[in-house]
Amino acid sequence: MKAVILYPNQGLPQCVELPDPTVQNGKEVSVTVKAVAIKHLDKSKANGKHYSSDASKENSRVIGGDGACLLPDGTRVYGMAVSGMMAEKAIIDSNMMVPIPDGVNDLVAAALPNAVAGAAMALLFKADIQPGDVVLINGATGFTGRVAVQLAKHYGAEKVIATGRNQSSLNDLLSMGADEIISIVPDDDGFKSQLMAIHDQTPIDIVIDYLWGQPAELILDCLKGNGSFTNKIRFVSVGSMAGDIIQLSAANLRSTNIQLTGSGLGAWSKQQIQQFFKELLPNAFQLAAAGKLNVDTVSVKMENIADLWDLEVPNGQRLVVTI
Structure with a gap:
């Protein structure tokens, strides 16, 4: 062969x-x-x-x-x-x-599962997404990020915020479920001011992060509290396309009700893996077959x-x- x-x-x-x-x-x-x-x-x-x-x-x-x-x-x-x-x-x-159901071709059937694992497992098992949550997808212009935007809305997110460097791909996400888009550009202050304005208006509940590195540092700085009560934030690291190491201020952990965790091989339980094959992926295939997951x-x-x-x-x- x-x-x-x-x-x-x-x-x-x-x-x-x-x-x-x-x-x-x-x-x-x-x-x-x-x-x-x-x-x-x-x-x-x-x-x-x-x-x-x-x-x-x-x-x-x-x-x-x-x-x-x-x-x-x-x-x-x-x-x-x-x-x-x-x-x-x-x-x-x-x-x-x-x-693989009818309506899903071999190309989609081969491409979709890894993205479902990288998106659904993070949203459901690590972030425990609930209807009405505000979700930030950091690095949403990649293949898995685009799936995460769509699944977050499918799972009941009230608002989905998408970040990325590719402006054309960011614009596409507005028709795929994203409510707000923020370009990751060399202007760190501009990125932070946009994100903080959104967070002040509709506090972010979940961050699904595919980049780590400096973009994650900027987001964590925006989420830092000032001593008043905060909502619970679930920050889930899935990828590290922007770097494997970050600097994390201890004030982030003390000033905000934040939970830092990761989603990937080794972070999932056997039961969660079984659920992926029995429920999550079949459901995603059906959404794709129905034209609801693109x-x-x-x-x-x-x-x-x-x-x-x-x-x-x-x-x-x-x-x-x-x-």
Whole structure:
């Protein structure tokens, strides 16, 4: 079979011939792969930079951890791979697959699940979103951020505030559920003044943060209290596109009723993972099938992966490899 692998200390993946993978136990299922999304998670795991990665311990590995595929009987499912997924054949865990409904094509089925994990798990399990909450999505112009804006409204947010650097993508979010948009630009004072004005008028209840770094520092500074009573704020770190380290004033923790937490691999319970596969992802697929959850993808063929591995996909789209 054809498969895409990444060798250690080699910058670009290669499409090569490998033996078909084999089922090792009764929980595993052999599938025919149709589409695999290329995510930041996949890239960082493949090069050994993600905190959950063991790539440095291996000679090479098949890229990709999930995708849209066909069971032996032809049923379309989204599945989590036991090993790599970007190949003509793969082995998936039968406990970690979800049927793909009619109305959701293979590209969307491959791209959407990671974003649902990065958005729904944070909103529901870490932020405990409630109807009427005011939600700030920091870094909303990326693929997962755009999904988070839409799901926040679906889960009952009264107001959704979106931040980002891409003004065109920010403007698009106004038609996807965002009520306020704030551009992250070099003018820190301008960013803070806009956010503080919004927070004064409608206190922010939840921050879902995909950037961390300096933008998170600015937001936390805006949320700092002055000694009077404050509403409870749930700040959830999901990504660190703007930097892995921040400076945090102790006054933030003492002056505001704030809860700092993270959402990602290792931060979720087994029960929450099960709920993702049984409820959250099926619900998201149904929303997509009904046209109530919109995502954009760009497709490339597996054999062209070396040329397109570092392709910059604009405006919150997701790159998906078709097999």
